[in-house]
Amino acid sequence: MSQPDLHHNFTPGPERLKAMLERMLLIRRTEEQLGADSRSGELPGNVHLCAGQEAIAVAVCDHLSDDDYVGSTHRGHGHFLAKGGSAKSLIAEVHGKSSGACGGLGGSMHVTDLSKGMIGANGIVGGGIGLAAGAALSAQVAGQGQVAVAFFGDGASSQGILSEVMNIAVLWKLPLLLVCEYNGYSEFSASATVNAGEIADRARAFGMPTEVIDGNDLEAVWAVAAVAIDRARKGEGPSFIEAKTYRLRGHLEAEDGFLQAPYRSEDEIDQWRTRDPIPRLAQRLVELSALTATDIEALEANVAAEVKDALQFAHESEPPGMERVLSSVFVDQRP
Amino acid sequence: MVKMRLTQAINAAYFEEMERNERIVLFGEDVEVSMFGDTRGLHAKFGSKRVRNTPISESAMTGMAVGAAMAGTPTICHLMFSNFALTGFDGIANQAAKLRLMTGGQARLPVTFVAAIGAGTSTGAQHSDTPYPMFMNLGGINIAVPATPADAKGLMKSALRGFNPTIFLLPRVRGATAGEVSEDPDFLVPYGKASVLQEGTDITIVAIGSCVNHAVRAAKALKEDGVSVELIDPRTLVPLDTDTIVASVRKTGRLVVADEARDRCSAASHIAAVVGDEAFSSLRAPIKRVTAPNIPMPYAPALERALLPDPEKIVAAAMLTMAG
Numbered sequence: 001m002s003q004p005d006l007h008h009n010f011t012p013g014p015e016r017l018k019a020m021l022e023r024m025l026l027i028r029r030t031e032e033q034l035g036a037d038s039r040s041g042e043l044p045g046n047v048h049l050c051a052g053q054e055a056i057a058v059a060v061c062d063h064l065s066d067d068d069y070v071g072s073t074h075r076g077h078g079h080f081l082a083k084g085g086s087a088k089s090l091i092a093e094v095h096g097k098s099s100g101a102c103g104g105l106g107g108s109m110h111v112t113d114l115s116k117g118m119i120g121a122n123g124i125v126g127g128g129i130g131l132a133a134g135a136a137l138s139a140q141v142a143g144q145g146q147v148a149v150a151f152f153g154d155g156a157s158s159q160g161i162l163s164e165v166m167n168i169a170v171l172w173k174l175p176l177l178l179v180c181e182y183n184g185y186s187e188f189s190a191s192a193t194v195n196a197g198e199i200a201d202r203a204r205a206f207g208m209p210t211e212v213i214d215g216n217d218l219e220a221v222w223a224v225a226a227v228a229i230d231r232a233r234k235g236e237g238p239s240f241i242e243a244k245t246y247r248l249r250g251h252l253e254a255e256d257g258f259l260q261a262p263y264r265s266e267d268e269i270d271q272w273r274t275r276d277p278i279p280r281l282a283q284r285l286v287e288l289s290a291l292t293a294t295d296i297e298a299l300e301a302n303v304a305a306e307v308k309d310a311l312q313f314a315h316e317s318e319p320p321g322m323e324r325v326l327s328s329v330f331v332d333q334r335p
Numbered sequence: 336m337v338k339m340r341l342t343q344a345i346n347a348a349y350f351e352e353m354e355r356n357e358r359i360v361l362f363g364e365d366v367e368v369s370m371f372g373d374t375r376g377l378h379a380k381f382g383s384k385r386v387r388n389t390p391i392s393e394s395a396m397t398g399m400a401v402g403a404a405m406a407g408t409p410t411i412c413h414l415m416f417s418n419f420a421l422t423g424f425d426g427i428a429n430q431a432a433k434l435r436l437m438t439g440g441q442a443r444l445p446v447t448f449v450a451a452i453g454a455g456t457s458t459g460a461q462h463s464d465t466p467y468p469m470f471m472n473l474g475g476i477n478i479a480v481p482a483t484p485a486d487a488k489g490l491m492k493s494a495l496r497g498f499n500p501t502i503f504l505l506p507r508v509r510g511a512t513a514g515e516v517s518e519d520p521d522f523l524v525p526y527g528k529a530s531v532l533q534e535g536t537d538i539t540i541v542a543i544g545s546c547v548n549h550a551v552r553a554a555k556a557l558k559e560d561g562v563s564v565e566l567i568d569p570r571t572l573v574p575l576d577t578d579t580i581v582a583s584v585r586k587t588g589r590l591v592v593a594d595e596a597r598d599r600c601s602a603a604s605h606i607a608a609v610v611g612d613e614a615f616s617s618l619r620a621p622i623k624r625v626t627a628p629n630i631p632m633p634y635a636p637a638l639e640r641a642l643l644p645d646p647e648k649i650v651a652a653a654m655l656t657m658a659g
Contacts, residue, residue: 103439104439110437112439112442123429124430127398130399130402130426132402133398134401134403134405135405135406137402137408141358141384141408142408164394168389168399329435329474330477330499333477333526
């Protein structure tokens with residue numbers, strides 16, 4: 001069965017690339033702060049960082065407005081920030097403060113900003129797939145050209161809900177983009193040991209336009225997402241992107257404390273560090289003469305100031321009270 | 336008022352509310368054919384945009400229903416038999432019941448899951464459960480168990496006008512029960528308000544779902560023996576109107592709870608615990624529960640009858656309580 005090609009030579013242009021570089025830097029530096037806070041014992045819970053995977057979230061979300069929807073996973077900080085969520089509300093949430101995105105009731109694995117169309121990180125790795133597909137159904141019924149994107153990992157690809165959603169999404173031509181961030185690991189297990197065959201082939205079997213791309217190449221992700229999202233907006237149905245990437249940090253930041261032996265080699269991590277999407281895009285912009293070393297320093301300084309402000313905001317904020325809990329279970333009804 | 340069957344009352348509620356709010360969508364397995372009759376005619380009336388047959392994919396159905404609701408589309412997710420809710424439990428237990436809290440109150444979740452419950456027609460162990468005790472334990476989802484056509488219509492209409500996730504459970508053996516139902520388009524039954532079916536002075540019987548009719552018959556038999564029964568149908572298990580139940584037991588001093596679910600951690604045991612806490616000094620006899628034993632339901636009719644609550648078992652429990 002022939003499927004539409006998602007390849008296109010669309011390019012975002014230098015100004016948009018610079019904005020995306022800054023967004024990737026914001027994700028990286030925000031998460032570095034949260035990683036440090038986790039290791040120092042300052043955070044009440046765990047964090048799952050996406051360092052190394054930022055290009056996918058940023059490139060895809062560059063095509064979305066606040067009226068479009070994004071469903072995410074336990075590794076959702078990057079999606080939250082890429083969709084327009086603020087570093088302040090993210091850091092305050094992960095610190096368990098009332099000023100956080102979810103009032104301190106959700107935590108790292110549930111960061112949500114409905115005002116930005118970010119329908120939530122999700123502690124169930126495939127949970128966001130069903131929610132995003134439902135948001136796509138809502139968009140289809142509303143008929144205003146909105147789309148929904150589900151980000152998930154190779155681990156989540158083996159939850160049944162992905163197969164169920166791909167089937168329904170094709171049958172109903174839902175305005176949905178499924179983005180598998182293939183980072184090679186399903187928690188602590190190498191993907192090859194838990195996922196049979198190629199994940200993209202599963203999507204192809206349902207008759208969906210599918211592309212496998214280098215997820216650390218922001219421009220490549222951007223170009224394919226442009227076509228897929230345009231198709232969805234026009235009512236032409238769902239698409240599937242498998243973006244090959246790597247997480248430079250562990251499954252969760254606290255894992256060094258309980259792992260008895262490493263489950264991946266330092267060589268492997270070092271090799272992927274050379275393919276880090278952030279210096280890669282910076283280098284590309286330098287080659288395009290769109291960015292200088294001074295510009296990069298300025299971007300870094302902006303981002304550092306934003307993270308510093310956000311952290312101070314979190315430190316100065318109060319923890320949530322019980323009243324917030326009691327009003328956040330039901331609408332107009334006490335639990 | 337018009338006389339209709341319980342499934343027709345649910346059907347009428349869908350029609351009225353989907354006409355009133357054109358954003359409501361309904362999907363599920365075979366909703367066009369409609370095995371129980373409650374979704375009959377909806378597809379012809381509202382079309383494929385709003386009424387959709389789904390594949391047999393409960394994980395996607397429950398998850399998508401929650402996602403659609405979160406995005407502002409009130410959604411009815413028809414699961415046919417309640418046992419199938421268990422194959423789609425993530426969308427109900429991890430998403431619907433928790434998302435409003437996890438998002439700090441951002442999410443409004445106008446999603447209604449519909450499923451049939453109960454044994455009694457030899458459908459075997461995987462089509463006979465009464466699983467509301469599991470749902471009651473989730474913390475963030477309303478549960479309706481109507482026993483009359485009027486309550487079925489009013490509770491469904493309230494669910495579809497609200498913004499909270501709801502599991503609407505249809506006691507299957509009660510589907511053909513006929514009763515008078517209001518034609519008022521704004522006839523609503525509130526959640527968390529029990530129905531006192533008859534007032535009495537000697538003993539309180541709380542009956543749920545399929546047990547309500549058994550309890551009505553038991554109350555008649557007990558009256559002939561000179562026992563005055565106050566009969567309460569909670570109608571919704573979350574929220575549960577414990578005030579009405581506790582006040583009744585303070586008056587009568589005796590309680591029997593009739594509930595088709597398995598006994599362990601059931602609605603019956605929960606109600607007994609609440610009454611034990613709040614009305615202990617009023618009790619003149621131990622609380623009795625008439626429930627199913629803690630085993631899966633067998634197929635053979637005589638065994639089903641032996642295991643399920645019925646009027647005779649409720650009368651026997653009431654008489655033991657009266658002797659206490």
